[in-house]
Amino acid sequence: MKEDLTIGFIGNPNCGKTTLFNAYTGANLKVANWPGVTVERMEGAIKDHDLNIRLVDLPGTYSLTSYTMEEQVSRQFIMSDEVDVIVDVADASSLERNLYLTLQLLELGKPVVLALNMMDIVAKRGMEIDTHRLPEMLGIPVIPVSARKRTGLDILLHAAAHHKDNQRPDRLIHEHKRAYHHHHNHHAEYAMVYSDEIEDKIDEIIACMEEKYPGLDNYRWLAIKQLEQDQEVTANYPVDLPDVIDKNYESEIINQKYDFIQEIIDEVVVNKNRQEALTEKADRILTHRIFSIPIFLGIMALVFFLTFTIGDWLKGYFELGLEIFSAWVSHGLESLHVNAMLQSLIVDGIITGVGGILTFLPNIFILFLALAFLEDSGYMARVAYVMEGIMSKLGLSGRAFIPMILGFGCTVPAIMASRALENPRDRYKVMLVTPFMSCSARLPIYILFSGMFFPENPMIAAYSMYIIGLVIAILIAAVIHLIDRKTSPNYLLIELPEYKAPSARTIAIYVWEKVKDYLTKAGTTIFVASILMWIILNFGFSGYTTEMADSFGASIGKILVPFFAPIGLGFWQIAVALIAGISAKEVVVSSCAVLFGIPNINAPAGMNMMHSILEGIGFGQLNAFCLMVFCLLYIPCAATLATIRKESGSWKHMGFAALFQLVVAWIVTFLIYQIGSAVL
Incomplete structure (x- = not known):
């Protein structure tokens, strides 16, 4: 057994x-x-x-x-x-x-x-x-x-x-250069031995704890923590030894540990000073006080250049496959004399909605491949380091920028990464501003509308969303800091690892997980959303209808038009798509495909068709830019809201985060639209 x-x-x-x-x-x-x-x-x-x-x-x-x-x-x-x-x-x-x-x-x-x-x-x-x-x-x-x-x-x-049953150290051979020759000969018992003063205090605390708390397994560790005045240990195992624990000995204990560590390094590490010069030389540039942030922005611009150029090239094959599949299914359903309503559900609802999202998979793949390369090479740690100056002025440490960077991939793990912050108030601040970072789920929206309305510079239009999100997040953090100054200084302590060639296996795991999540979402959330969108657009108060203007969706959208009109989005179809997008941001694109009846919305023909329809209802370049900005900033997806609820432990905090983002999105988009309308 x-x-x-x-x-x-x-x-x-x-x-x-x-x-x-x-x-x-x-x-x-x-x-x-x-x-x-x-x-x-x-x-x-x-x-x-x-x-x-x-x-x-x-x-x-x-x-x-x-x-x-x-x-x-x-x-x-x-x-x-x-x-x-x-x-x-x-x-x-x-x-x-x-x-x-x-x-x-x-x-x-x-x-x-x-x-x-x-x-x-x-x-x-x-x-x-x-x-x-x-x-x-x-x-x-x-x-x-x-x-x-x-x-x-x-x-x-x-x-x-x-080694599982060996709780005592193996044979210790020290030969300390700075040995604290304790009279109890603890060198034969423990690897780490402190000065006579501290060891005597440890012995006295152990004797007291053995009498007061019999049956414990780690008296020495508990005694050391008593001297360090560890809050958890002193609360769970209080001892009354004021003459022994007369101050906090944490700094002395740390220093003596590092003295011993230095002895170890001197004895066991050979050629310690022979190091790779690559990291040091690279960091002179990549962490430079002036050039580091422009370099970061340039690297991210390169990432999006690759995402658009290589991604769009691969995307063409996906579009062709979707067209063939959609035509094959439509022809098959017709030959089987399937009910027209069911045909519409399958072709115009499911295939149009889910298929439209799947065509963006190459762009998503390239984005995550580039981000994985930057992470595993050691560069992303530098980003947090160089942001320390800006973040400290916002009452946060550079460590708070880590969740924000993670937000470029997905907001859910980014919110979870706020646990790395010590102060709960800082965690709440980060949870509030991190969703403003543009996650990969928004990328299909940028690709679609920048491709339609900014065909000469689609990458620049899409990249501007990432810059706007970053700027808004920092500005919001600054405003919160001005209002709430209760946070104590939280300085960054972060390791800057050596630059290294990324591991192919590590990158493959990372990218596959992201692609799998994307496909899973397409097969679940977007699948269900596409069906629901088809239902509200094909049923009205009089039952099934082929006139979308008579549908429940049109009725809902028209009620919301006055809210969206001042920000340039006063079209009932856009309003419905934005509401659906709360389930998952990609659903905005799949909803548009269903709303405007375009089976392959990401193909050149589909984009031209949708562009003509939108221009016909007065939706132009400024409206498209405002739509991308609003999608960037408004209520985060349902999964993110659930994560905020879990991490904050408060429905109130989750509700406030959703409302706060909606208000910020409306105000920013309003300013862009009104100023743009006056200038253009």
Whole structure:
């Protein structure tokens, strides 16, 4: 009978922990080169060494001192009885920074295995790590691995399986240069030994806690946390030792840990100063005080250039396929003498709505491919870093820009990434402004209307939406900061990883997940929305009708026209499409296809037909631009609203976010339309 074993993967952000987890489980989890992506623990299961092994991927954390929601998730799991073995994944190319968490984990008294990841990068830099001396100094197994190249994985799992019952350190050989020779000879018991003063205090606290709280497993770690005046520990295990805990010793404990880390680095890392010059040289330009933001905007412009040029070329084949399929289905239904109403539902409703969205798949694919490349190369972390100056003036840290950047892909994970912020008020602010960032679901709207009304410069028209969204988000954050000045300074602490060649596997996982989400949405939300749109446009108070002007949709749209008229969108068809777009932003396009009866709306013929229809009702270039702006800024999709409700824990906050965005969208679009009407 197989036994059960739970292994917890923990490590600093960007250490390759999730990539390692994926290598074992095959799970298609999000892998990105910045902190704040894995905001919940992920689980997988494998069978090995005659064990049922449960693998748990925890959010990245720099220490076991809980500040952010991510760190709290990691700490709570590591402290629980669920985990049998802790696999501490460390970036071997930045060992000095990673070992601080390692030393904290060793003090828990639980089985720990150190996985030295990215050893291929270490070798590339001409560095070497003494993997025989390092376990002597730490007292735990140290296994070199490369998650990207999938090397060392079997040995790591073997070490974890055989180390699961070992709660005491292996043989320790220190030979400290700055040893604190404690009279209890703790060097034989623990890897990390502090000064006599602190060790004496730890001993006294342990003695007190053993008497007051018998049966605990990690007295030493709890005693150290008492000296650091950790809020959770002091609340759960109060001790009355005013002469021992006479101040906060956290800084002394941190400094002494780093003294020991420096000893380790001096002994085990060879050729430490021989590093790649690429990152340093690139950062002189990409993180430059003046040029960094223009470079970022230029890179994003290049992304959209590729999205339009390559995407549109591929899109032509999808359009041709849709035309053939639509004609084949229509001919088949006619030959079978299917009821005319059912034919209309299938061809004019489902195929027109869902098919119109699927033709944008090449553009979506190119966009996510480019974003995945930027993430995995290490560039996106720099974006948060260079935005620190702007964000700090808004009462936020550069870390708050991470969810905003994620919003270029999808607003749902972007809202979830706000957990990386320590202050709840900051999280609410980020949840309020992040939906203004233009997600990929809006891209079909931009492609369609910029292609129809700005044929000479469609990319510029679409790209301007991303700039407008970014500017509006920053301006809104500035206004909120002026109103609410209760937030304490929140400075950015973020790792700038080495630039590296993106992993093909990581990019493939990322892009496939996004494409799969897009296809899933087309097969569910957009499918249902297309059917509902067909129903309200083909049924009225007198029943089924072929006159759309007599339908329920026309009645609803005409009621909303006075609201949309001042912003240049006073057309009942547009009003109906915008209301439908709350379910998912892509539905605006599929609704337009159904509303205007265009089976292949994204094809040149379909766009020309729709352009003629819109011009016939007085919808021109300025109206099209206003429509794109309104779609950018108005009420987020249903999935985003649900995520805001979940993350804020408040229906009131969700409702306020929806209303707030609607008001901002109306005001901004009103100004653009009125000023544009006066100038043009």
